[in-house]
Amino acid sequence: MARVQASDSLIPRQVFEVIPTEPNNSTADSGSQGSGVRMKKQIGLLDGVAIIVGVIVGSGIFVSPKGVLMFSGSIGQSLIVWVLCGVLSMVGALCYAELGTMIPKSGGDYAYIGTAFGPLPAFLYLWVALLILVPTGNAITALTFAQYLLKPFWPSCEAPIEAVQLLAAAMICVLTLINCYNVKWVTRVTDIFTGTKVVALLVIVGAGVYWLLKGHTEHWEQPFSGSQKDSGFIALAFYSGLFSYSGWNYLNFVTEELKDPYRNLPKAICISMPVVTIIYMITNIAYFSVLSPDEILSSDAVAVTFGDKMLGFLSWIMPFAVACSTFGSLNGAIFASSRLFFVGARNGHLPAAISLINVNCLTPVPSLIFLGVLTMLLLFIKDTYVLINYVSYVEALFTLISVSGLLWLRYKQPKTERPIRVSLVLPIIYLIVCLFLVISSCSQSPYEVGIGTIIILSGIPVYYLTIHNPVKWLTDTSQTINLWCSKFFICMPNQEKFD
Numbered sequence: 001m002a003r004v005q006a007s008d009s010l011i012p013r014q015v016f017e018v019i020p021t022e023p024n025n026s027t028a029d030s031g032s033q034g035s036g037v038r039m040k041k042q043i044g045l046l047d048g049v050a051i052i053v054g055v056i057v058g059s060g061i062f063v064s065p066k067g068v069l070m071f072s073g074s075i076g077q078s079l080i081v082w083v084l085c086g087v088l089s090m091v092g093a094l095c096y097a098e099l100g101t102m103i104p105k106s107g108g109d110y111a112y113i114g115t116a117f118g119p120l121p122a123f124l125y126l127w128v129a130l131l132i133l134v135p136t137g138n139a140i141t142a143l144t145f146a147q148y149l150l151k152p153f154w155p156s157c158e159a160p161i162e163a164v165q166l167l168a169a170a171m172i173c174v175l176t177l178i179n180c181y182n183v184k185w186v187t188r189v190t191d192i193f194t195g196t197k198v199v200a201l202l203v204i205v206g207a208g209v210y211w212l213l214k215g216h217t218e219h220w221e222q223p224f225s226g227s228q229k230d231s232g233f234i235a236l237a238f239y240s241g242l243f244s245y246s247g248w249n250y251l252n253f254v255t256e257e258l259k260d261p262y263r264n265l266p267k268a269i270c271i272s273m274p275v276v277t278i279i280y281m282i283t284n285i286a287y288f289s290v291l292s293p294d295e296i297l298s299s300d301a302v303a304v305t306f307g308d309k310m311l312g313f314l315s316w317i318m319p320f321a322v323a324c325s326t327f328g329s330l331n332g333a334i335f336a337s338s339r340l341f342f343v344g345a346r347n348g349h350l351p352a353a354i355s356l357i358n359v360n361c362l363t364p365v366p367s368l369i370f371l372g373v374l375t376m377l378l379l380f381i382k383d384t385y386v387l388i389n390y391v392s393y394v395e396a397l398f399t400l401i402s403v404s405g406l407l408w409l410r411y412k413q414p415k416t417e418r419p420i421r422v423s424l425v426l427p428i429i430y431l432i433v434c435l436f437l438v439i440s441s442c443s444q445s446p447y448e449v450g451i452g453t454i455i456i457l458s459g460i461p462v463y464y465l466t467i468h469n470p471v472k473w474l475t476d477t478s479q480t481i482n483l484w485c486s487k488f489f490i491c492m493p494n495q496e497k498f499d
């Protein structure tokens with residue numbers, strides 16, 4: 001990635017004179033220069049699979065399968081959409097496997113867009129992620145966790161919003177603390193809660209199989225009745241399905257902490273994506289076997305409605321399962337997305353303090369706290385859920401740009417080593433589908449697309465004022481914050497050097 005030089009950025013390279021230059025080897029993974037610290041490679045193959053599955057299987061499959069059904073028009077067509085969304089996500093993940101092994105840097109899309117197209121497009125992705133995508137997604141996940149954990153205490157009505165917000169804020173604080181303290185704790189929590197949510201989904205599948213064996217097959221007599229033919233509605237059905245698969249690229253955010261990334265990154269993708277697709281498919285078959293289309297479309301939480309009908313006095317398991325699922329998903333999202341801001345700061349696109357690493361825990365503590373504060377601020381905005389609608393197409397747009405970067409780099413850097421080289425057919429198919437989705441969203445949701453585009457374009461003046469030609473007082477403020485964070489959080493700059 002093109003690196004912004006210190007003279008052209010509001011971010012100074014070195015204001016760390018208060019930090020010892022040779023950290024204790026027992027607590028920091030120091031290099032021969034002794035000029036900084038770096039995060040250890042602690043994520044194995046099983047942890048990588050758990051991160052991908054854990055982030056993807058959030059609240060979506062428990063709460064909102066009705067979005068795909070609503071725009072598909074029939075249960076048969078909606079199942080096809082679910083499978084195709086899984087295949088499309090797999091294709092995208094394989095393209096990212098080539099990018100991730102060719103460009104073994106943390107940061108995911110940010111790193112790939114920067115390498116292919118330069119610092120300004122990379123900054124615009126970082127800008128959208130910073131302003132809306134990451135903190136809003138995390139805030140909504142935290143609020144969902146709080147709502148469903150409190151559901152048994154307010155069974156017949158909504159829990160008070162103040163209780164939901166406070167519990168969500170407490171959850172964010174706890175997970176931020178875990179992420180700050182120890183990466184091993186993070187992966188352990190992810191492993192445990194990934195297992196918990198898979199067990200909950202298997203309970204749903206088991207109940208659905210039992211219902212079918214009792215002869216209740218009436219919902220499958222005309223599975224394609226009412227199927228939508230309009231391309232706009234089909235695109236919206238794909239959007240709803242792909243939303244439930246979102247997170248397949250999160251392991252690419254932490255490539256530098258992955259053991260043997262050339263081997264484990266593609267393996268984790270090839271294991272986790274088929275597992276998620278199969279789980280989603282059989283879970284939806286269970287839903288459609290027990291609940292009628294009208295029941296699904298009228299439900300705000302399909303898994304809870306399913307539990308009320310099938311589990312009797314054990315129906316509380318479903319709200320608890322949704323809470324566990326969102327807890328594990330948010331844990332993985334905080335872990336991965338904090339590395340995005342960390343890498344952005346390391347490349348000079350955010351204040352340098354965010355790129356510091358704690359010398360004892362070897363975690364990007366300032367980046368994690370920065371993300372936690374942003375997320376908690378959004379908890380108390382009434383229109384938090386509306387914000388995500390404005391940028392749903394933006395996320396697809398930048399994914400399209402990242403995969404375009406794969407094709408561009410094939411042309412621009414044909415001799416660069418690629419441990420994994422996917423067939424050109426895969427990125428071309430992915431580009432065509434993403435382009436169809438982006439264009440369709442322009443016609444179906446022009447207002448949301450317009451707001452999303454404005455958010456992207458607003459990053460251009462910010463880039464030129466703060467990165468390309470920085471204002472002096474911003475540079476001075478950045479130096480002061482950087483020095484204070486170095487002292488307060490016992491941090492040092494990252495040791496890795498990138499071109």
